[in-house]
Amino acid sequence: MQGLKDRLTARALEEGFSKLGICAPDAVPETAGRLRAFLEAGRQGQMGWMAEREHWRGNAAALWPEARSVIMLAEVYTPETDPLAVLQARDRGAVSVYAQGKDYHDLVKRRLKRLGGWFAKEAGAEIKVFVDTAPVMEKPLAQAAGLGWQGKHTNLLSRDLGNWFFLGAIFTTVDLPKDVAEVSHCGSCTACLDICPTKAFPAPYQLDARRCISYLTIEHRGAVDEDLRGLMGNRIYGCDDCLAVCPWNKFAQGARDLGYQPRVGAPELAELAGLDDAGFRARFAGSPIKRIGRDRFLRNVLYAIGNSGRADLAAAAAPHLADPDEAVADAARWALVRLSADDRAGR
Structure with a gap:
């Protein structure tokens, strides 16, 4: 299976992804408890959908029991200028970097579907792709897959990508070799x-x-x-x-997709x-x-x-x-x- 994983990684980079890692669907059992504590504290605000689909969100293995591997992918969108500079222009609106261009859901999902389609054919496997629209806890899974770690700001960051990147997931019935989970490198920084x-x-x-x-x-x-x-x-x-x-972010890569x-x-x-x-x-x-x-x-x-x-x-x-x-x-x-x-x- 390592050969298949190597080909998948190479294909992912050709498609425009910046990094790939693989974990098991049940790699982060602690997620369910953390999510429950978050919801019990009411910290989700009006995002009622988090509680409505809590069972799936807290347990990726329950989302598709037949899945044996979760392929996590990172796609960089690093800005070319300082996003904090606009905060001084008080007659103008500050828009988050991720929303400055085309809708990332469309861009990432299109790429995921192409990669997933290739992999399904290559491996003779079933797949499902997800980009931020299903009850999938992408960040804990991405950390389990070695892409990076959830920083003190709860976002995912990486030693070689910074923290300006989107995540996509491909669930598959193929039991691929798993990567080593990443650990926090935030140190004493606040x-x-x-x-x-x-x-x-x-x-x-x-x-x-x-x-x-x-x-x-x-x-x-x-x-x-x-x-x-x-x-x-x-x-x-x-x-x-x-x-x-x-x-x-001093190690961040530039965005590849126009x-x-x-x-x-x-x-x-x-x-x-x-x-x-x-x-x-x-x-x-x-x-x-x-x-x-x-x-x-x-x-x-x-x-x-x-x-x-x-x-x-x-x-x-x-x-x-x-x-x-x-x-x-x-x-x-x-x-x-x-x-x-x-x-x-x-x-």
């Missing part, structure tokens, strides 16, 4: 914990999604707690702070505030941003306007006071109050 604007990490290697800006801007429906809005800055979709400061080249950039908040539903859909066609919908996105934009300190942006927020979506109207009210207070303080 850079990712220290930079978090909302203090979303209760402890190293733990995340409370309810305070995470990525969760708040993407998954959270309705109004965001007022004590968190001011900490969101101009982040309108996701947050890269904890990823950007990781020292292991699809990850930034198309969204750092858009002007005034322009985004003027988008209606049709304009929003057209502006973000083919982007993961489109999935959250105009209302949630506009809510984020209005919070960013409120944090901008730019009185001239009040004109962009005012029309939304009467928005039919209550969270949007509330965000507009909050933004105008903030801008008014900033204006008075500056006099």
Whole structure:
């Protein structure tokens, strides 16, 4: 089987993946307990789907009992510029690096299907492919497969890739040789914990999604707690702070797929505030941003306007006071109050 694994690895690199590792479906039995503790603490926030499919999510072997191996793959999307620089441009929105280009689900899954199809034919085996849309705990499996380790920010990082990479999984009925699990190399570093604007990490290697800006801007429906809005800055979709400061990024490889080249950039908040539903859909066609919908996105934009300190942006927020979506109207009210207070303080 080692020969088959070697051919698979070579083919994966030809397809554009950066790294491949293999583990058993039951390689991380501790995952179920960790997930249960996370859910019991309510740290999933509104992500009810995590509890609804807990049995599968906590036990990869239960997802497809016939599987004998999990092939984990890493695909790099490392940015070419500093993603933290945009945080100083207060009249513009900060969009997470992963959402700057084409939707990674489409790019990675297309590549996974090609690789999986080749492997199924080569090995005469059954396969199933997954990219962040099924109840699969990719990060613990990837660590078990030797791709990297879950850092103190709970994201996966690698000594030779940094932490800017997506994960994909191919489950197969073939019993392939397994790789050695990776261990943590974070040492005493706490850079990712220290930079978090909302203090979303209760402890190293733990995340409370309810305070995470990525969760708040993407998954959270309705109004965001007022004590968190001011900490969101101009982040309108996701947050890269904890990823950007990781020292292991000095070893990061450049993205190989042109699809990850930034198309969204750092858009002007005034322009985004003027988008209606049709304009929003057209502006973000083919982007993961489109999935959250105009209302949630506009809510984020209005919070960013409120944090901008730019009185001239009040004109962009005012029309939304009467928005039919209550969270949007509330965000507009909050933004105008903030801008008014900033204006008075500056006099």
